Amino acid sequence: MTKKTATSLPVVVQVVEAFGGGVFQSLSQLCNGLKDSARFVIVHDIRAETPKDFTAHFPAGTQFIHFPMGRAIKASDAKIILPLRKLLVGLKPHVVHAHSSKAGALIRLALLGTGIPRFYSPRGYSFEMVDSPRSKRAFYWLIERALGFLPATTVACGYAELKDARWVSWKSTAVPNSIDPDVVPAAKRTRPPMKKELHVVSSGRISPQKNFPLFCQVATSLAHMPIRFTWVGGGSDPLPELPSNVTVTGWLPHAEGLARLNEGHVYLHLTSWEGLSRILLEAMAHGFPLVVSNIPPNVELASAGNGFICNNAADATNAITKLFKDNALLTKMSKASLHHLETRYNWHNAARQWKALYKIQAE
Template sequence: MNKRIRVLHVAEAAGGVERYLQTLFKYSDKEQVENILVCSQNYNYKKFKELADRVIVLKMAHQINPSSDIKVEKALRKIIKEIKPDIVYAHSSKAGALARIADLGLKNKVIYNPHGWAFNMQQSAKKKEMYKWVEKILAHFCDKIVCISDAEKESALREKICKPSKLQVIYNGIDLEEIKNTVPKTRKELNIPEDAFVVGMVGRLSKQKAPDVFVKAAKLIKQKIPNAYFLMVGDGELRDQIEAMIHNFDLDSSFFITGWVDNPTSYMKIMNVGCLLSRWEGFGLVLPEYMACGVPIVATNVDAIPNVIKNGENGILTEKDQFIKVAKAVTLLEQDKTLAKKIVNNNDKRMFQYSGQRMNQQIKLIYNELKK
């Protein structure tokens, strides 16, 4: 019997990365691949104990913190030496840096998945330049960089992060089986009127996901669609600010913010329109989830989103921060039932390319290639 490929995953950022790993582990070939996860305290590690062969929790700071980061690197290096993985798979920029530094000089292969380049975020020019140089330097210390979209690969080539042969695009996969079997929330249990036209946004309440644009658009949508109701699935550092905006716009009775939930697709299934209004986006995992739930999509035309959504074909794209255009797009979908149905039907035909099985097949090919 052939020895299983031992893969040590290192992850600090939760959210989309956490969902990516859940799908990766669920559909992994357990007879051929051994998955060990080193994750931050932000992870639901009890859930991962059921999915991975082993889970190790390390306290990691999200922001750069020299004293904390050095401790994590020392702990990681010790873990790598003890476990002796065939492959270290580092997820997102922070864990990607920590893992590659901790692994220096050790005898294994390294895969890095940025899950969205840090230098594409909205920030100062000085910070962008710093992140570019960090990525260029650390690219020398991994064997493969997995890009989750064509746009992410194009960014790497444009900024000359590494040689083209080191880059490989593998679209994020979602758990189609779980989504199919997810029981929808009922409008009654959420106190949403049965006749409401529900406009939803799933994502962190952070600058990146532009919840402020969603609320501004909601004010205009409510004027055009009196029975509109707005559902925000998620939480984040801007929650107080967003709740204040909702109150100032006199929309309290038409809004519900769920906070963090384990099953966002159960909320998606009651939406009439799903929004992703990101100011920057590495992939937008929520997009194929909306598709799988049969929800027409309004999204921003930034970074990787147009790789997934073609305007007028399987969704409507608007420019970022354009809340008036967002409101017009949502109103159009409410008025034009033929367009909304066309978008849903077109997305039904695209789902396999976003399946967890397909993603795992492609990742496994990289494992086998690196292990030779």
């Protein structure tokens, strides 16, 4: 059978407002992993964290269209529904897939009555943002519930998010965020034995979601022990005075950030809310024991004998202390993290699921 040329492949349009961080990495992986089965068009906004060389992270031939969408859902968004509809219909897509709450709202409204199959990945629902007032979170829930009656399939990034999706959408499924473990060199898939000092790492944008103050609180409580903490990433606001055992690297390119993380023994992840964390999956692919906050997506990843689930700073402090005192436990949890990733969050499984959803297959 003759292999399809790039121009004859079905067109899959990805609409993404949150074009940075974990969403960016997941979208890049999705497009690169299915490049022999579809031709991709990325309709995107730009954020501060969008890589300057973003085009280099996608397959050759990918088309990029900058379409300003803004961050929050607001009444003035009504003005961009028709232009977005005209753009998307004109691309003659096989399917349209939106990433994040804002993009999901826009495509479900813009594509009404077109018959174009559409998918929506929340990547962490807005109504889960615990730093927002209760009234605002209720407003976001009502929006999701109302839009959930429109024809689209919600694709959750994990099984915890799928439970939320089933409350607010008429049709939902899950394709868990995933990592290809084969891209991690074998020598980097387990943690080095801890010798005189334990190195605890975390990463991401310093924001209310990531709960950097709690990270610092844990570090302060362990300042009397040979345990150091590194946060790979930065924020837009000036940092408070840091504990003596904490280092913040500032923003680094993805590969460089992973290299810094790989110097550690334990991954500390105390987020207040999110979808299924991609950086946690990358930590698992590198064999990190996990110390995580007690929210459903984190519990989903750290409940396979590979980590500790914490309700507060004291729990996290105790967990890290146990790992410091027990090298055998650290090694055991390291192996368990890698095994959990390989069996349940493996990209090769996810690729088959995406092809089935998009109804595309390589020839």
